[in-house]
Each structure stands twice: as C-alpha cells, then as structure tokens.
Amino acid sequence: MPEKTHPAPLRLATFLPFRLSVLSNAVSQRIAELYDREFGLSIWQWRVMAVTADTPGISATEIGQRTQMDKVAVSRAVAGLIEVGYLERRPSTDDARRSNLVLTPAGIGIYELIVPLALAEEAQLVSALSEKEQTELARLMGKLAKAASPERDLW
Amino acid sequence: MPEKTHPAPLRLATFLPFRLSVLSNAVSQRIAELYDREFGLSIWQWRVMAVTADTPGISATEIGQRTQMDKVAVSRAVAGLIEVGYLERRPSTDDARRSNLVLTPAGIGIYELIVPLALAEEAQLVSALSEKEQTELARLMGKLAKAASPERDLW
C-alpha cells in the first residue's frame, strides 16, 4: 500500500521572509513610536532629516536613493518637514527643477536631540548580541541584501 | 581654541532598524509580487492559508497570533479567501462567536502549488549563505526578536 504523499511542509515560523518581516516590524514600531510620540515625526520624515543632516543641500531625488523611499513619499515627507519648520527649500541655481534641501536651525536642534535617542535604542536592541555577533549579523544581512536585490545597492 | 563639537554621527546605511526595514521590504516585495502575479493573493492571504493548512479548523484569533496580523487584517484576508473559494468557514459547535477555518480543496490545491515556489524563492535567497551562516542568521535574528519584543513571542 503506497504511503500518503506529504506536501512539502512550510512553517511560517521558520520561513525567512516571514521572520524578517515580523522582526523588522517589531523594531520599526518601537522607534516609530519614539519619533512620533516625542517629536511628532514619521519614520519617513526622520529618514529625510537624517540624510539631509548628513548631506546638506541634497535634492529630493538623492534623498529617495539614499533612503529607498519613492519620490512621492519623499515629496510628502519634505512638505511636512517644511510645514513644521525643520527643513528649508533653496532653489538650485543651476537646475530650476530641483531644490537644495537643508535643515533649519530648529531642524538641526531636533535632529541632534533625536540622534542619541535613536542610537541608544539601537544599542539596547543589539546589546543582546556580542560585538562579534553584531558584526556577523551586519555581514550576513549585507549578503542577503545583495541576493534579494542584486540590481541596485540597498545601502 | 576649542574644537568644534561634533554631533553624534548617524549614518542611515549602518543603522540597524533602517537596514532591517530595507532588507525586509526588498525580500517581501519579491515574494509578494509572486503571490499576487501568479495567484492573485496578498501576503496576508498567503499567511492565512499557510497557517490554516498547518492547523485546519483554526480560528481567526489564533491566525492573528501565529501570523502577527491584527484581527482586522485577518478578518479581511479571510473574507477575501472565502470570496475566491479557497477557504471555508465552519461554525464552531462549542462557541458560536468563532468559526473553524479550513482550506477548501481548491485552496489546498493552490497552497500546494505555492509552497514549492515559496520555498524555492527562499532557497535562492539564502543560497548566498553557507549552511552554517544560515543557522547563525536564524539564531541572531531570534535573539534580536527577543530583545525587540520581549513581552510576546514573535515566532
């Protein structure tokens, strides 16, 4: 009598895309709540501030590349940040379509307030891992990123 | 003359929450497209099918716990799956509030079609890593998950 055929098993709990998604959401939610509660910022706005602090005068398109946000999301985040006075749009002299974006003094102030909190949050998270494990995790994630999206550099 | 003070640096590209988010999105998007394109299913619907296949007769609440979906998302995914005939709702005899959910034969058929594709997708992704690295990654992610969300078990 032939055995009943077993379909390939797939346990969600061991399926990498699922695990990644759940882990990422858990982490994101923690810090999103921090940004929002303390500063009224969305994750997207925070990302825009971070790259603008890093590269003053950056364009919306470049922000999109660095943050993996699409241009509509960038446009909205930028508009919101200008609205609350953390970001300033300066017309570009050599290309009238783009603007050079810079943090205002208020924006810099908030940014410098957030950075240590964000780093502390990250530190607490990774404190569960040894130095060596942290390095290894970063390396493995890099490999995965390349495998998942070979076309464009994720980081 | 005092040095100019340097604010703590925060490069998005090395900030774990950001990296996790980008990686997870890249991975999810690949498979979401597969489910949708080939079978017209959302990720949420797929997750519901996966746990229902694993545990026939499961309730919506249990699905939520296993998939980390909130009850509204579960409700909608279930409704959609019933609509296309992949899922069946059976009234529970002992508790009239809940239903026992089971895949229909059509649902099982689709499920068994998807599983090997999903596993192949995962396999391709992790093929960038050695066996040892895969195990290590799973272990490190487990630690992170616990650190990020100590209250409830993520997996």
Place this chain on the structure above:
DNA sequence: ATAAGATAGTTTCATATGTAACTAATATTG
C-alpha cells in the same frame, strides 16, 4: 439566574500609501 465584563469577529471612518497623470524645466537630437 442575572448583571457586568470579557472575547470573537466585523464594520466604519479617518489616514497612509502607491500608481499614474501632470507641470515645469533641462537635455538631446536632427
């Protein structure tokens, strides 16, 4: 046995998000 509270699940409503269409400006081609 009954009132108060808890639970399962759905619906409603307000907001977030992505796609496509659009405007304005620059670059390219003949």
Place this chain on the structure above:
DNA sequence: CAATATTAGTTACATATGAAACTATCTTAT
C-alpha cells in the same frame, strides 16, 4: 535652434491599513 524626449517634483485618485465603535456570544461573580 526647434522638436522631442527625459528628469525633478507635485497632485489626484484609488486602494490599503489601523483604531475605534459595534454586534453577538460567552464567562464570571453575585
């Protein structure tokens, strides 16, 4: 130096999502 194609960024529209309110049922405590 037009005509055409590209690019930067915004707006409009349609869909997705989450929080809160709601219905129905079950549990608990008196």
